[in-house]
Amino acid sequence: MSGRDEPIVLGIETSCDETGVGLVRGHTLLANTIASSMEEHARFGGVVPEVASRAHLEAMAPTVESALDKAGLRFSDIDAVAVTAGPGLAGALLVGVAAAKAYALGLGVPLYGVNHLAAHVAVDQLEHGPLPKPSIALLVSGGHSSLLLVPDVAQDVISLGSTVDDAAGEAFDKVARVLGLPFPGGPHIDRSATSGSGTAIAFPRGKYDDGTLDFSFSGLKTAVARWVEARTAAGETVPVADVAASFQEAVVDVLTRKALQACRRYDVKDLLIGGGVAANSRLRALAQERCDAAGVRLRVPRPGLCTDNGAMVAALGSELVAAGIRPSALDIPADSSLPITAVHV
Amino acid sequence: MLVLALDTATPAVTAALHDGSRVLAESTTVDARRHGELLAPAVERVLRDCDASLRDVTVIVAGSGPGPYTGLRVGLMTASALAATVGVHAYGVCTLDAIAFASGRTEPFLVATDARRKEVFWARYGDARTRLDGPRVDRPHDLPAELPVIGAGARMYAETIGGDRVGDPEYPSAGALAALAAEHLAGLAPERAAELARVPDGRIDSVEQASGLAVLGPARPIYLRRPDAQIPGAPKKVLEQARRGEPRDERGVVSGQ
Numbered sequence: 001m002s003g004r005d006e007p008i009v010l011g012i013e014t015s016c017d018e019t020g021v022g023l024v025r026g027h028t029l030l031a032n033t034i035a036s037s038m039e040e041h042a043r044f045g046g047v048v049p050e051v052a053s054r055a056h057l058e059a060m061a062p063t064v065e066s067a068l069d070k071a072g073l074r075f076s077d078i079d080a081v082a083v084t085a086g087p088g089l090a091g092a093l094l095v096g097v098a099a100a101k102a103y104a105l106g107l108g109v110p111l112y113g114v115n116h117l118a119a120h121v122a123v124d125q126l127e128h129g130p131l132p133k134p135s136i137a138l139l140v141s142g143g144h145s146s147l148l149l150v151p152d153v154a155q156d157v158i159s160l161g162s163t164v165d166d167a168a169g170e171a172f173d174k175v176a177r178v179l180g181l182p183f184p185g186g187p188h189i190d191r192s193a194t195s196g197s198g199t200a201i202a203f204p205r206g207k208y209d210d211g212t213l214d215f216s217f218s219g220l221k222t223a224v225a226r227w228v229e230a231r232t233a234a235g236e237t238v239p240v241a242d243v244a245a246s247f248q249e250a251v252v253d254v255l256t257r258k259a260l261q262a263c264r265r266y267d268v269k270d271l272l273i274g275g276g277v278a279a280n281s282r283l284r285a286l287a288q289e290r291c292d293a294a295g296v297r298l299r300v301p302r303p304g305l306c307t308d309n310g311a312m313v314a315a316l317g318s319e320l321v322a323a324g325i326r327p328s329a330l331d332i333p334a335d336s337s338l339p340i341t342a343v344h345v
Numbered sequence: 346m347l348v349l350a351l352d353t354a355t356p357a358v359t360a361a362l363h364d365g366s367r368v369l370a371e372s373t374t375v376d377a378r379r380h381g382e383l384l385a386p387a388v389e390r391v392l393r394d395c396d397a398s399l400r401d402v403t404v405i406v407a408g409s410g411p412g413p414y415t416g417l418r419v420g421l422m423t424a425s426a427l428a429a430t431v432g433v434h435a436y437g438v439c440t441l442d443a444i445a446f447a448s449g450r451t452e453p454f455l456v457a458t459d460a461r462r463k464e465v466f467w468a469r470y471g472d473a474r475t476r477l478d479g480p481r482v483d484r485p486h487d488l489p490a491e492l493p494v495i496g497a498g499a500r501m502y503a504e505t506i507g508g509d510r511v512g513d514p515e516y517p518s519a520g521a522l523a524a525l526a527a528e529h530l531a532g533l534a535p536e537r538a539a540e541l542a543r544v545p546d547g548r549i550d551s552v553e554q555a556s557g558l559a560v561l562g563p564a565r566p567i568y569l570r571r572p573d574a575q576i577p578g579a580p581k582k583v584l585e586q587a588r589r590g591e592p593r594d595e596r597g598v599v600s601g602q
């Protein structure tokens with residue numbers, strides 16, 4: 001199959017606060033439409049699951065319609081439906097899974113329940129073409145911090161390490177709060193850090209030399225909070241830009257260090273970075289620098305494909321169709337703790 | 346007319362096909378934790394039982410609750426997505442109305458279903474077809490006295506309500522839901538039918554007392570409760586916390602006040 005003959009896959013993503021709908025033909029992106037409930041969560045300082053679930057139910061039909069419009073397609077053009085079956089927020093996942101089953105049933109096309117993390121990996125193929133086998137993937141967002149070995153994104157993904165406490169994006173949110181910056185914290189810290197020095201304050205780097213490929217960001221987050229409080233208590237002005245830059249440097253130093261350790265350990269020459277934190281400018285820069293030094297090729301999808309979206313789910317679905325994987329049954333559950341060993345369910 | 350009806354607002358996951366005069370097929374499974382797994386296969390099953398295809402369906406109706414939200418959303422999401430693919434209208438009908446309708450009662454009574462947190466969703470009826478008040482959410486001992494109470498909420502709180510007041514049915518059936526909807530859809534002008542199905546703009550949360558007393562409405566949930574979420578205050582001081590040995594949850598936010 002190639003070009004216009006390739007099947008069109010509808011992808012649905014509702015694992016957190018974004019209602020994502022994507023349409024993909026083979027490796028070609030046709031539409032990537034997102035409705036976010038982030039504004040409603042901002043005042044709570046974090047994603048509220050029930051608020052997210054309510055928003056998904058309301059946003060689903062209009063978002064699907066808008067994706068079809070954008071792609072110039074009709075429901076009858078869809079050849080398969082893929083959906084995030086996990087991991088994620090249970091109630092939020094369930095809305096997407098129910099929708100996907102109904103679309104598949106209503107259209108009489110196969111359903112593919114897929115793993116959210118594997119979808120973050122598969123999406124890069126829409127931008128940079130087929131993923132070398134194997135690749136290493138570093139996925140960093142408010143919900144995950146994972147290092148994966150990816151022999152084949154359609155059927156074989158192996159977890160090498162993950163965070164033992166906070167996700168990297170979570171640490172960004174919490175430090176932003178300590179610094180009085182808005183939620184979600186990532187973009188604000190990134191911006192603030194551009195006018196600060198990453199070496200101004202020596203914040204701790206958790207699990208830096210422990211030989212594992214796991215991460216820890218909880219100690220760093222607490223260290224930043226203590227540092228800021230001590231200045232405030234002493235009546236000093238907090239140098240927000242320097243704190244942001246030094247905190248950010250500590251996070252990206254650990255992330256890129258472990259990612260390249262993984263490349264070395266498994267003798268892999270291709271590194272992919274995905275997830276919302278992949279939009280961080282310092283992470284991109286340092287990763288590029290270290291990849292160049294190590295002779296590793298770096299792939300980072302554009303920001304709209306890094307954050308949670310429906311195109312990534314469609315991209316993985318498309319991969320499963322091409323690989324001749326058997327479709328999912330209509331009774332698959334939404335699994336909030338779906339392991340990465342289950343690329344599809 | 347071929348009505349596909351479904352309801353997931355109670356532990357009963359139920360789907361049925363109705364031709365405007367009778368139930369052609371029905372599937373009901375009671376399992377409070379597996380609405381997401383059970384519903385789509387149930388829809389498939391009732392279609393197969395009638396040798397019908399979704400393309401034959403002319404209208405889709407879902408119980409709009411009130412009911413535990415996670416399960417409730419499965420039915421409404423399924424109904425609206427199916428309707429979009431088939432190109433028919435999707436309606437919501439208050440789940441308590443379907444239970445009332447199935448009872449066939451001619452005297453006043455209450456319907457009560459489990460709302461969790463030691464509360465019930467309830468409404469008051471003049472007869473099987475006439476809702477007079479509700480739906481609301483309250484504690485069982487706050488229900489109006491003396492009237493008979495049907496629905497699983499009555500059975501759960503029989504001690505509070507009084508065993509002699511408890512009646513059937515316990516759960517909604519999609520067959521009854523379809524029959525009730527069919528009654529209201531018959532003779533409805535196409536423009537009026539389209540108007541009733543249209544989902545209004547604006548957040549559901551702002552119209553929680555959504556359904557009023559009309560039987561047919563858009564396929565959207567009746568929530569009756571706002572999401573549990575607290576707006577955080579200023580970040581607590583880590584140093585003070587450490588000194589006072591206050592507990593912190595795993596997200597690093599101070600628990601308690």
Ligand SMILES: [Zn+2]
Binds near residue numbers: 120141275307308
């Ligand atoms: Zn994600």
